[in-house]
Amino acid sequence: MQNLITILTSSVGRKILMAITGLSLALFMAFHLFGNLFLFVGEAAFNSYVEKLHKLGFLIRIAEFFLVLFVMSHAYSGILLWIKNRKAKKVISSYSKGNTSGAAKYAAFTGSVVFIFLATHWSTFWYKFNFDLQGMSYYYVVTESSVGFGSPIVSIFYIVAIALLGYHLKHGIASAGQTLGVVGTKYESIYNNISAIFWFWIPLGFISIPIWFGFIVRVI
């Protein structure tokens, strides 16, 4: 057991943990987006979707527990490795900054913005939906209230944070393929082909919601 702990807390072990938690969160985003898109179907559809979810009760709580656990362990390992890497290197050269892509270089930064976003997301949307509806409908909370896209500040922060999450995943998904050893196997090309769904199309889907309800609907 001691042996296994040593293995899982090595730099490679932590990366494997990050890859598994990160990919699971990216998969979760697909389900989450599916639900959110009911907003475009209409008020009744969205409200009844949320009510159905809440009826699952206990199951939802378990899923939420794992979501929080995954975000925390992903962020924890990410920060630990970031610190280790900062200690290992001061500068590449006084002349050049090297050839690393921006998405890779800023992964810890984009991840941290996403973390702040998730914290506010939970303390506003999640809290309201579960404990503080004050007679509002779910649809109203999202589209009109001051914690939702009724506030342009919320909308803009949402758009920026999700865009950065997409940028995080642009590197993250490719990196996870390497970390989990998919690269070099026959699954590599399938993996690369579907990765854009997760780092581009799904974040774009999320962003479409504040753009529509926060801005376009208010102008037309």
Added chain:
Amino acid sequence: MNINLKVWRQKSGENKGLLKTYRLENIDPNISFLEMLDILNIKLVKEKNDPVAFDHDCREGICGSCGFMINGRPHGPQKATTVCQLHMRAFNNEDDIILEPFRAKSFPVIKDLSVNRKAFDKIISSGGYVSTNTGEAPEANSTIIEKENADEAFLSSACIGCGACVAACKNSSAMLFTSAKVSHLSLLPQGKEEGKDRVTKMVATMDSEGFGACTNTGACSAECPKEIGQINIARLNQEYILSSLFSFLKSRK
């Protein structure tokens, strides 16, 4: 051709370093980069100055001794080329050329452009070996090796341990080097004996020697003089996952 060199001068690891400028005139563009440094050093010695320290041995691109940063790039501007195989014709007349040591906490500066790469030796000695029978060399065909594996192992074995990958990496990670060694041995039947925990031992040493963690950015392969590919890192990770599962199952028994 004439060049203006800016060379990192540092008496020892404890002293602070700085870039010093030297001008060389009438350099033959067909001499090698290290021969150009020899000319500089002869000049410095004649002027009773301290010559520039730099590592070199084979000067034919196979030993891994040479290596420093030229204009911010390990081994200089030419792809898949060690410093010793680089020629002055890769530069232009009146170029400014900046020379710095490989920078990484795990590669402390010994003097000027020379760094201590002992940490690599420690990674190797923690797992980069095979158990073989001594005595007469066995008949070549007594161990059959698939062509594909032999080719891949050959590519991985091309790593000369120069450390350019660490220097190129924003995290000073030694993953490319370590993964080339792990791949090379794990692809061949001779390496199977120690295969179960070679990778975990080598990664543990890599961590304890202070190298950073790989963030799969690929800067290393782009600068590697032997074009060691990212596939090696994926292979190390596969080996690592298998080895952890193995050790988990063993601990349950």
